[in-house]
Amino acid sequence: xxxxxxxxxxxxxxxxxxxxxxxxxxxxxxxxxxxxxxxxxxxxxxxxxxxxxxxxxxxxxxxxxxxxxxxxxxxxxxxxxxxxxxxxxxxxxxxxxxxxxxxxxxxxxxxxxxxxxxxxxxxxxxxxxxxxxxxxxxxxxxxxxxxxxxxxxxxxxxxxxxxxxxxxxxxxxxxxxxxxxxxxxxxxxxxxxxxxxxxxxxxxxxxxxxxxxxxxxxxxxxxxxxxxxxxxxxxxxxxxxxxxxxxxxxxxxxxxxxxxxxxxxxxxxxxxxxxxxxxxxxxxxxxxxxxxxxxxxxxxxxxxxxxxxxxxxxxxxxxxxxxxxxxxxxxxxxxxxxxxxxxxxxxxxxxxxxxxxxxxxxxxxxxxxxxxxxxxxxxxxxxxxxxxxxxxxxxxxxxxxxxxxxxxxxxxxxxxxxxxxxxxxxxxxxxxxxxxxx
Numbered sequence: 001x002x003x004x005x006x007x008x009x010x011x012x013x014x015x016x017x018x019x020x021x022x023x024x025x026x027x028x029x030x031x032x033x034x035x036x037x038x039x040x041x042x043x044x045x046x047x048x049x050x051x052x053x054x055x056x057x058x059x060x061x062x063x064x065x066x067x068x069x070x071x072x073x074x075x076x077x078x079x080x081x082x083x084x085x086x087x088x089x090x091x092x093x094x095x096x097x098x099x100x101x102x103x104x105x106x107x108x109x110x111x112x113x114x115x116x117x118x119x120x121x122x123x124x125x126x127x128x129x130x131x132x133x134x135x136x137x138x139x140x141x142x143x144x145x146x147x148x149x150x151x152x153x154x155x156x157x158x159x160x161x162x163x164x165x166x167x168x169x170x171x172x173x174x175x176x177x178x179x180x181x182x183x184x185x186x187x188x189x190x191x192x193x194x195x196x197x198x199x200x201x202x203x204x205x206x207x208x209x210x211x212x213x214x215x216x217x218x219x220x221x222x223x224x225x226x227x228x229x230x231x232x233x234x235x236x237x238x239x240x241x242x243x244x245x246x247x248x249x250x251x252x253x254x255x256x257x258x259x260x261x262x263x264x265x266x267x268x269x270x271x272x273x274x275x276x277x278x279x280x281x282x283x284x285x286x287x288x289x290x291x292x293x294x295x296x297x298x299x300x301x302x303x304x305x306x307x308x309x310x311x312x313x314x315x316x317x318x319x320x321x322x323x324x325x326x327x328x329x330x331x332x333x334x335x336x337x338x339x340x341x342x343x344x345x346x347x348x349x350x351x352x353x354x355x356x357x358x359x360x361x362x363x364x365x366x367x368x369x370x371x372x373x374x375x376x377x378x379x380x381x382x383x384x385x386x387x388x389x390x391x392x393x394x395x396x397x398x399x400x401x402x403x404x405x406x407x408x409x410x411x412x413x414x415x416x417x418x419x420x421x422x423x424x425x426x427x428x429x430x431x432x433x434x435x436x437x438x
Contacts, residue, residue: 100170251400
């Protein structure tokens with residue numbers, strides 16, 4: 001695991017939320033029983049872990065995990081450890097709210113790691129109930145308003161503190177919307193998958209829904225490139241992407257919950273060539289200087305997908321977004337200002353570096369344009385609508401989970417999930433999900 005101060009994200013990367021890891025470790029670690037919400041979270045993680053080449057964790061969340069681990073997971077964290085042991089994990093800072101409330105302070109002689117660990121140990125012993133109270137598990141029948149994380153730090157020698165160092169532990173509060181927005185905004189220029197817990201599902205869909213590109217701008221780009229817009233729409237639009245039934249494969253091979261990490265690693269190894277294909281695809285897409293080159297890359301990628309999924313009959317799908325993206329480095333903001341004033345397509349693209357068009361989208365709020373939404377390219381979320389609609393799929397997963405965990409899942413909770421998803425549809429009127437497409 002490496003820590004980078006500057007974000008340099010590799011192709012086929014996934015950012016994983018500590019809250020998702022918490023919920024998985026709670027069940028797979030044997031601390032609690034599986035639920036429908038756990039099943040949704042497990043789907044999100046399995047897809048991310050097997051199909052992604054690289055992983056990102058945030059510095060703030062790593063601190064939170066290290067501080068709370070002894071209280072919440074005294075017998076181990078199998079899923080977090082699975083990620084932490086990977087050679088392709090980076091830790092980035094710059095996510096989330098930096099404002100915190102101090103919940104522990106002590107005078108110390110040294111500002112070092114050993115001192116911090118002693119402070120964390122004392123805090124956990126003293127405030128273990130506080131930590132447990134703030135632990136979150138997804139419950140679709142009860143909206144989660146806030147998420148709390150802990151971090152540790154030091155103050156320097158100041159007269160106000162008696163001329164000595166102090167070690168501090170702070171508590172930061174974020175809402176689910178802020179968490180999702182922080183992730184999406186920070187990875188603006190990169191093709192990064194987000195593996196987030198189901199309690200943020202509505203926020204994920206809403207954020208993606210804000211980023212649909214303007215039809216007029218899209219057509220203008222195609223006209224200038226000499227590209228047929230219908231052809232471009234077929235390959236750069238949003239669609240349902242069929243994926244192998246990864247969760248069903250994992251559960252069918254697992255004998256018990258303790259066996260799951262080993263099975264996950266084995267299946268991830270089996271998909272090495274697939275991940276390499278994804279890396280090459282993103283590299284080609286990002287280096288393309290024309291829409292035509294982008295479309296050719298996507299055609300090749302689609303053919304690979306079609307060959308892969310022929311082996312499977314499972315129809316579980318996820319939502320994949322493929323749209324033309326405008327990176328910050330393309331100077332698109334400046335070009336946009338020109339066209340607002342001149343209404344000239346030539347002015348719009350005068351300063352636009354088309355070699356950077358394939359970067360990550362979601363760069364700015366187009367407040368001066370009627371249709372002001374840009375869509376992230378190659379961003380996906382697990383399609384929970386289709387999972388619930390496909391009775392054989394969800395029934396098989398529930399039965400497998402009950403066998404593996406020697407537990408019973410309350411099937412009545414599916415009704416809460418369906419109601420929750422219907423409410424999400426109502427809040428995002430421009431995005432319709434069905435088995436036939438998006």
